[in-house]
Structure formats: structure tokens, C-alpha cells
Amino acid sequence: AQTVTQSQPEMSVQEAETVTLSCTYDTSESDYYLFWYKQPPSRQMILVIRQEAYKQQNATENRFSVNFQKAAKSFSLKISDSQLGDAAMYFCAYRTGIQGAQKLVFGQGTRLTINP
Amino acid sequence: SAVISQKPSRDICQRGTSLTIQCQVDSQVTMMFWYRQQPGQSLTLIATANQGSEATYESGFVIDKFPISRPNLTFSTLTVSNMSPEDSSIYLCSVGMDRGGEKLFFGSGTQLSVL
Numbered sequence: 001a002q003t004v005t006q007s008q009p010e011m012s013v014q015e016a017e018t019v020t021l022s023c024t025y026d027t028s029e030s031d032y033y034l035f036w037y038k039q040p041p042s043r044q045m046i047l048v049i050r051q052e053a054y055k056q057q058n059a060t061e062n063r064f065s066v067n068f069q070k071a072a073k074s075f076s077l078k079i080s081d082s083q084l085g086d087a088a089m090y091f092c093a094y095r096t097g098i099q100g101a102q103k104l105v106f107g108q109g110t111r112l113t114i115n116p
Numbered sequence: 117s118a119v120i121s122q123k124p125s126r127d128i129c130q131r132g133t134s135l136t137i138q139c140q141v142d143s144q145v146t147m148m149f150w151y152r153q154q155p156g157q158s159l160t161l162i163a164t165a166n167q168g169s170e171a172t173y174e175s176g177f178v179i180d181k182f183p184i185s186r187p188n189l190t191f192s193t194l195t196v197s198n199m200s201p202e203d204s205s206i207y208l209c210s211v212g213m214d215r216g217g218e219k220l221f222f223g224s225g226t227q228l229s230v231l
Contacts, residue, residue: 035220043206045159045222091158095220102147102212103174104220106158 006107023092031097040088122223139209144189153206
């Protein structure tokens with residue numbers, strides 16, 4: 001079974017600075033998807049960024065980018081120019097590449113605090 | 117993306133009672149899912165809600181405790197039956213979008229407290 005591990009229960013960063021959240025995963029599959037979700041106090045799970053395992057290029061979405069290391073099974077999230085609205089729980093998630101199988105396996109989450 | 121409406125937003129229930137949570141999507145989707153997030157924990161998949169057939173439950177979750185309905189491609193319900201304080205959690209509905217369903221979107225969740 002696949003597992004996802006986030007080793008940082010909490011992180012904090014100064015506003016406008018850059019922060020990196022870590023995620024590692026374990027799988028024997030070669031085709032899969034990785035995600036970062038953000039959960040603010042509103043409870044809404046918001047998709048931040050997605051990476052397909054077959055793509056070597058790291059995904060980017062505005063101030064959010066990932067460092068995908070397939071061999072090391074590592075998938076970190078970098079947030080540049082941190083803003084107060086970035087404060088939330090961040091969850092790393094894995095999904096098999098098998099078509100039709102859409103179950104997500106989540107990590108334990110990292111609580112990100114932005115200091116003004 | 118999809119607009120997912122989940123009701124109720126929160127509820128406080130007595131032990132032994134049942135609560136039905138509704139999930140409405142603004143477009144037809146093939147797959148709908150129900151997740152549980154226990155206090156301070158990550159999300160765990162309860163079941164996949166299948167249209168026209170019984171839901172598919174994950175290990176540790178059973179139909180008698182969490183009956184699910186999926187009458188059409190835009191609506192599903194999850195019932196938490198015979199509740200105990202251990203059922204106090206956030207329950208989230210999610211749907212798969214895009215051709216391969218690579219993107220999963222979530223409702224805003226139902227905060228359930230059982231006394």
C-alpha cells in the first residue's frame with residue numbers, strides 16, 4: 001500500500017519570504033499523481049498544485065512550485081513571497097495512475113504560519 | 117473546477133442518533149467520494165459513491181455504519197449511524213474532474229460533534 005509522510009507538523013515563515021514543505025512517499029508504481037492541498041480554517045480543501053509522475057519537469061503555479069525527485073520519492077512544495085493568506089494546513093497526497101482509481105492517500109499535514 | 121455544496125456545515129448530535137450529510141455538485145461527475153478527517157488528523161477515504169450501485173467501502177468502514185446513496189450524477193448522501201463521540205470529525209465530499217479524474221475537488225465539509 002502507498003504511504004505519504006510529511007515530517008514537519010508545523011512550519012513558520014516571515015511574510016514575503018520563501019518556505020519549503022517536505023513530503024516523501026512510498027510506492028512500487030511507476031505511474032501516479034502527486035498533489036498538494038491547502039486547508040484553511042474554513043475546512044475547504046483547495047488544490048494547490050499537481051504533478052504527474054511521468055513528467056520530469058517540476059510543476060509550477062504562480063508562487064507555488066514543487067521539487068519532484070522521483071528516484072528519491074520526494075515531493076516538496078516551495079511557496080515564494082509568502083502571504084498572510086497562505087496560512088493553512090498543507091496536505092501532500094498521492095493517487096495511483098490506474099485509470100478510474102481516484103482514491104487519494106494523504107500525508108499527516110503541515111501547519112504553516114505566516115508571521116507579519 | 118466544480119462547485120460542491122455540502123450540508124449541513126456543522127451539527128451537534130446526541131449519542132445513538134444518526135445524521136445524513138448531503139453533497140450537491142453543479143455538474144455531472146462520474147465519481148464521488150466521502151472522506152473523514154478526525155480532529156487534528158489527515159483525511160481518510162470512507163467510500164466511493166457509485167451511481168446506480170452500492171458504494172465501495174474502504175477497509176475499516178462498513179455500510180451499516182456509513183450508508184451512502186448516489187441517486188444521480190450530481191448528488192450523494194452519507195449517513196453516520198448510531199453515533200458515538202468517536203464519530204466526531206469533519207466529513208468531506210469530493211468529486212473527480214478532468215478526463216482521467218486527476219483533479220479531485222472537495223466540498224467545505226461537515227463539522228460533526230457527538231455528545
